[in-house]
Amino acid sequence: QHKQNVGVSTGCQSGCQTCSVYNGCLTCKPKLFIHLERDGMRQIGVCLASCPNGFYGMRSPDRNDCIKCGSECDTCFNKNFCLRCRAGSYLHKGKCQESCPEGLVPSDTKRECVP
């Protein structure tokens, strides 16, 4: 009998509703986000109150997922709208750019285009 260790809130990491040996968390407790964490060749599920840097939380009736932001973005509202850019690019109306539109200048501390 294959060692199938599916724990319902027992023996699982905090925040998990169900989990298994190989996949980690499979479902989370209400309102929490499931994040798929890469650890070398492994990829396991963990449950979080808010998604880590580089991911945003997408809520839906049956599940809340952490989804990857676009490239160049550290934190985002959704795939196409960034809140904070990575070093070297500057935020303007949700987009990360290497230079700023006319009338605005790049601020390295804020990583934003500012007046």
Next chain:
Amino acid sequence: APRAVIKVTLLRQEPTSKPITLEGVFVGGSAGYAEGKLMQSHPLSLCNTSEDERQDSIFITIVKLESPGNKVPQCQPLLDKARLALQRGAEAIIFDVSDDATAAHQLREAFSLPKPVVLVEGANAEELMGLVNKNEEAIVHIDIMMESPKWPPYD
């Protein structure tokens, strides 16, 4: 469906030690040859919502399918999950179906899959998932197993 021979070479093993040979079954018309580094994907990573990060090396994805009983959201049919994994650059995908008896049926019409999709279970699956669990880096070679046809006994 044709059977698959899976040879696993650990990156951190003695040069003389022999590769591990395991078996699986190809699904639909996906029989073929593939080679790459073994990388696990969580079943939920093959939903359309999440986008798995790009791998640098040439890789073969392995997914441990959970039993339908423990309510992992299915999000999309298994055939589409396999297609998504291959679109993300996997050279092939291995499904551990030890706990999901419906998988083979869901993938029976997999003619359109561009690369190999292999089902493993039991001891073969446990060996592979054991390596993953220990983060033991490995290269996997998949090919079609040559089998002698089954002739009924003549008297």
Next chain:
Amino acid sequence: EQEGVSVPDNQCPLPCQCDEDGILLLVDCSELGLSTVPSNLSPLTSYLDLSMNNLTEIQPNAFHNLHFLGELRLSGNHLRHIPGAVFQDLYNLQVLMLQNNQLERLPSEDPWDLPNLLSLRLDANLISDVPERAFLGMRSLRHLWLDDNVLTDIPVAALNNLGSLQAMTLALNRITHIPDYAFRNLSNLVVLHLHNNLIRTLGQNCFEGLHSLETLELNYNDLQEFPVAIRMLAKLQELGFHNNNIKGIPERAFEGNPLLQTIHFYENPIQFVGRSAFQFLPKLHTLSLNGATEIRDFPDLTGTTSLEILSLTRAGLSGLPQNLCLQLPNLRVLELSHNLIKELPSFRHCSSLQEIGLQHNLIRQIERNTFQQLTSLRSLDLSWNRIELIHPDAFSSLQSLVKLDLTDNWLSQLPLAGLNSLTHLKLKGNMDLSSSFREEDFPSIRVIEMPYAYQCCVYGACNSYKSASQWEMEHLTDEEEDLQKRALALFPIHADNNYDTDLEEFQLEIEESKLQTSIQCSPVPGPFKPCDSLFD
């Protein structure tokens, strides 16, 4: 939480963990079972995480001296109400996370005074109403999360005070209608999520004022009509209204939205589609219209020149326009299965085509120029048609074709010119196709389905060979030794042997050498399906 050096104990409130960021302090008190906010917080605290504790209320002066506080996380507690005094004098606060609590209302008489707040998370609470004055003290707010609450209406009056707002989600609430001028002052709004509500009707001018809107999500609602109110969203790039109850898409439906790149509207009972509905959308790259049985005529796609993926299945189409490829020069995937198409135009000018799906139509023959010049075509599905004749040169220029499905047609012969790169070929069901093929006809084949078993004999399906499980495992065969060396050569491991994620950076050059070639041909010949044709 940012990296930094550890901090002298007297500044870091126990049992929290602290890091220094210059002279400022990053304090993590998350998941500690706290029921009150630590009292001895350093005035130099710039980041404070109190998430996932048992806070049911916050003392009015809990944060009174934290003038440097930039980010405050209170998510995952049991807070029902937070009076305005709690957030007094937090002039530097930019990020406030209150998601996953039990807030029912926002303060009205003493609204939160957070003049520099940029991001406010109120998702996953029990908010049923947002008073008009709630956001008076947050004029700089850019990002607002109100999803997963119990709102039944758009909080129009409160939103009128948020002229700087750029992104907002009201998803997963119980909103049933969007009134006219609901977002009148939100001229900077770029993203608006309204999915998973109960929206049944939209005011004709409900999106008036959203001059900067690029993304609008109306998925999973109960819309009965096409949302004509979108006509005033000139900057719209991404529109979703899938999983609604919309039955038709009117003529010139998107004429007010020339910048549209994606439109998702699957899972609607769409029957009627205006022929001009998808005209003049030069940025649109995907259009899928499946099951719209009243379409009859192929839509006029003039001016929609960037289309790469077109899927028009189960639509009752009986023919295709001759100038299809002139209108759609960038087409990569064309999916037209389950229609009533009898004749095909030439796809010659669709030079980027990689996949064509024409299965389950009424096609009778393939002309010389039907698929000519399609040098990128990889997959061609013509199964379940009535094809009797294929011109000898029909496939001659298809140098990239790897998959060809001709299952269940009326073929008596198959032209071979151009098929040498095939890896998958299906001919099952062509009962008049009885000729035998030679191995060299399909030099790259891996999987082939023939009408008759004897046609598989040419692929050695009749003689016996060993299966891998019978191979002797005791000693390392030459082949396995070669495998070992090649694996190590291609994936050099670091001398220090411990697992190190930099391993990902090594380059892998792999040639198409296979350990052995093996072909899967069916039906597999056997004692009752012998190798020599019964008719010879």
